[in-house]
Amino acid sequence: DAGVIQSPRHEVTEMGQEVTLRCKPISGHDYLFWYRQTMMRGLELLIYFNNNVPIDDSGMPEDRFSAKMPNASFSTLKIQPSEPRDSAVYFCASSLGGGGAYEQYFGPGTRLTVT
Amino acid sequence: AQKVTQAQTEISVVEKEDVTLDCVYETRDTTYYLFWYKQPPSGELVFLIRRNSFDEQNEISGRYSWNFQKSTSSFNFTITASQVVDSAVYFCALSEAATGSQGNLIFGKGTKLSVKP
Numbered sequence: 001d002a003g004v005i006q007s008p009r010h011e012v013t014e015m016g017q018e019v020t021l022r023c024k025p026i027s028g029h030d031y032l033f034w035y036r037q038t039m040m041r042g043l044e045l046l047i048y049f050n051n052n053v054p055i056d057d058s059g060m061p062e063d064r065f066s067a068k069m070p071n072a073s074f075s076t077l078k079i080q081p082s083e084p085r086d087s088a089v090y091f092c093a094s095s096l097g098g099g100g101a102y103e104q105y106f107g108p109g110t111r112l113t114v115t
Numbered sequence: 116a117q118k119v120t121q122a123q124t125e126i127s128v129v130e131k132e133d134v135t136l137d138c139v140y141e142t143r144d145t146t147y148y149l150f151w152y153k154q155p156p157s158g159e160l161v162f163l164i165r166r167n168s169f170d171e172q173n174e175i176s177g178r179y180s181w182n183f184q185k186s187t188s189s190f191n192f193t194i195t196a197s198q199v200v201d202s203a204v205y206f207c208a209l210s211e212a213a214t215g216s217q218g219n220l221i222f223g224k225g226t227k228l229s230v231k232p
Binding site: 033035042043044045048056089091093099100101102103104105106107108109111 | 147148150152158159160161162165167206210211212219220222223224225
């Protein structure tokens with residue numbers, strides 16, 4: 001089976017531009033997570049969904065960030081407008097269930113560079 | 116509040132040495148889960164193990180072994196006879212089962228392991 005798929009793998013954009021990151025979770029997984037990894041802050045959860053419904057978005061840095069999950073096989077993370085401090089690796093992960101009882105499987109990540 | 120501490124920022128060993136990566140966690144929940152993930156230089160995060168708070172049995176998988184001790188809130192990871200391919204950043208993570216924390220993984224800062232030939 002295919003793992004979590006993310007696109008693009010690399011994105012370079014200029015400050016002020018809109019950026020959209022995409023994720024396809026593992027089929028049958030009910031939970032989808034978006035994480036951000038930076039040298040300064042490490043790995044931090046941005047938002048997660050259960051059955052396509054956002055459950056906790058307290059990790060989203062500010063209103064410039066938004067995430068959607070229109071169906072069970074697709075999610076997007078959008079940054080508008082982007083800023084240099086948004087440069088990071090963004091990971092999408094999915095799991096069969098929640099409550100920590102199920103491991104999360106991560107996609108390869110999208111390396112975002114905002115100049 | 117929940118927290119995961121990996122005090123070792125970087126470790127360097129020579130191939131075939133044994134190495135232990137430390138992980139100390141903090142939680143007020145009685146039901147929780149602990150994880151280890153590996154991040155090789157290619158960047159992806161690879162799941163290694165999950166352990167729940169009611170199972171303190173140590174686990175061995177090939178050259179990997181994990182020691183879970185609730186008394187010291189530790190979940191240490193040992194690689195026996197290390198190999199160059201073990202070079203990676205290793206993350207310990209905690210997830211609480213309480214409502215409102217459904218699956219939220221709290222990661223440590225990671226330990227970078229370099230295995231030299």
